Amino acid sequence: xxxxxxxxxxxxxxxxxxxxxxxxxxxxxxxxxxxxxxxxxxxxxxxxxxxxxxxxxxxxxxxxxxxxxxxxxxxxxxxxxxxxxxxxxxxxxxxxxxxxxxxxxxxxxxxxxxxxxxxxxxxxxxxxxxxxxxxxxxxxxxxxxxxxxxxxxxxxxxxxxxxxxxxxxxxxxxx
Amino acid sequence: xxxxxxxxxxxxxxxxxxxxxxxxxxxxxxxxxxxxxxxxxxxxxxxxxxxxxxxxxxxxxxxxxxxxxxxxxxxxxxxxxxxxxxxxxxxxxxxxxxxxxxxxxxxxxxxxxxxxxxxxxxxxxxxxxxxxxxxxxxxxxxxxxxxxxxxxxxxxxxxxxxxxxxxxxxxxxxxxxxxxxxxxxxxxxxxxxxxxxxxxxxxxxx
Numbered sequence: 001x002x003x004x005x006x007x008x009x010x011x012x013x014x015x016x017x018x019x020x021x022x023x024x025x026x027x028x029x030x031x032x033x034x035x036x037x038x039x040x041x042x043x044x045x046x047x048x049x050x051x052x053x054x055x056x057x058x059x060x061x062x063x064x065x066x067x068x069x070x071x072x073x074x075x076x077x078x079x080x081x082x083x084x085x086x087x088x089x090x091x092x093x094x095x096x097x098x099x100x101x102x103x104x105x106x107x108x109x110x111x112x113x114x115x116x117x118x119x120x121x122x123x124x125x126x127x128x129x130x131x132x133x134x135x136x137x138x139x140x141x142x143x144x145x146x147x148x149x150x151x152x153x154x155x156x157x158x159x160x161x162x163x164x165x166x167x168x169x170x171x172x173x174x175x
Numbered sequence: 176x177x178x179x180x181x182x183x184x185x186x187x188x189x190x191x192x193x194x195x196x197x198x199x200x201x202x203x204x205x206x207x208x209x210x211x212x213x214x215x216x217x218x219x220x221x222x223x224x225x226x227x228x229x230x231x232x233x234x235x236x237x238x239x240x241x242x243x244x245x246x247x248x249x250x251x252x253x254x255x256x257x258x259x260x261x262x263x264x265x266x267x268x269x270x271x272x273x274x275x276x277x278x279x280x281x282x283x284x285x286x287x288x289x290x291x292x293x294x295x296x297x298x299x300x301x302x303x304x305x306x307x308x309x310x311x312x313x314x315x316x317x318x319x320x321x322x323x324x325x326x327x328x329x330x331x332x333x334x335x336x337x338x339x340x341x342x343x344x345x346x347x348x349x350x351x352x353x354x355x356x357x358x359x360x361x362x363x364x365x366x367x368x369x370x371x372x373x374x375x376x377x378x379x380x381x
Contacts, residue, residue: 008263
């Protein structure tokens with residue numbers, strides 16, 4: 001007997017938010033592939049999942065798939081000594097959509113916000129996305145990023161500060 | 176002038192629902208890959224019948240459960256997740272044959288099902304012997320609970336034979352609806368007596 005919900009319902013419930021997270025992590029072109037990889041890996045590991053924190057568990061896998069994606073692009077492992085694997089992702093591995101419009105039809109300001117988020121250091125970007133795109137609690141963000149709840153909170157705040165401090169050209173507005 | 180991004184704006188912009196491009200095919204594609212890797216334990220799909228929508232589920236060994244229209248498909252799926260495995264996905268393309276045979280049956284073009292059965296959800300022993308006997312009752316014919324009990328090796332166990340019919344995990348495919356009370360009353364049915372009468376009339380048995 002299992003207390004886990006049918007995997008089907010996990011897809012129904014979380015596919016949209018996992019996609020939103022991955023879109024911010026790897027860009028719209030590769031997000032769909034990463035989404036497949038995430039749910040396939042989740043299905044493999046599902047019998048051992050923790051029923052009490054499925055969302056955090058699922059986003060841990062999504063985060064790992066985003067890391068895999070960046071690594072396979074760069075063809076090298078993360079440099080030793082990086083405090084977080086995400087921070088080890090070099091800026092040149094940033095999503096390809098950073099230079100262009102995020103989505104045809106998206107209003108200009110929203111596009112600018114997405115681009116500013118896309119320019120965040122990868123660890124901060126992951127935390128900001130999990131907090132504001134997915135609406136995870138700090139504890140769940142900690143689970144997903146492999147750090148403590150406090151560290152997750154700090155990372156979100158760091159991301160917010162970066163967004164405030166470095167208003168790039170994309171955020172310049174003519175008054 | 177620069178307008179800073181605040182938390183409120185971030186939440187508004189980032190939480191806008193983004194449609195997954197291949198929404199419809201996502202689960203099917205996942206199911207195909209998972210099946211070929213052997214990490215998917217149960218697949219299911221819905222089927223139409225004259226009395227409403229049912230659900231049919233299979234494992235790699237065969238058809239494991241038929242949910243009749245009086246059962247909510249999501250409850251059947253939940254139950255399968257608990258009793259068999261939570262690794263369950265909706266995958267219509269994996270159940271083409273099962274669906275086709277059910278469609279043909281309801282269209283009056285099929286009298287027997289030619290599908291491998293996974294008996295995991297059936298009880299063993301006498302119950303299982305009864306279920307095996309049910310498959311011997313031809314289309315359009317009736318048998319009484321007593322007769323089925325006798326064929327299963329215990330003539331006096333007609334009540335147990337009734338329970339065994341009621342526990343049939345794959346109704347229609349294994350025709351428990353062809354077993355009736357000796358008095359002529361159609362008796363109970365998991366899908367409801369109305370459905371039982373419909374099936375027997377459909378087969379021309381009553």
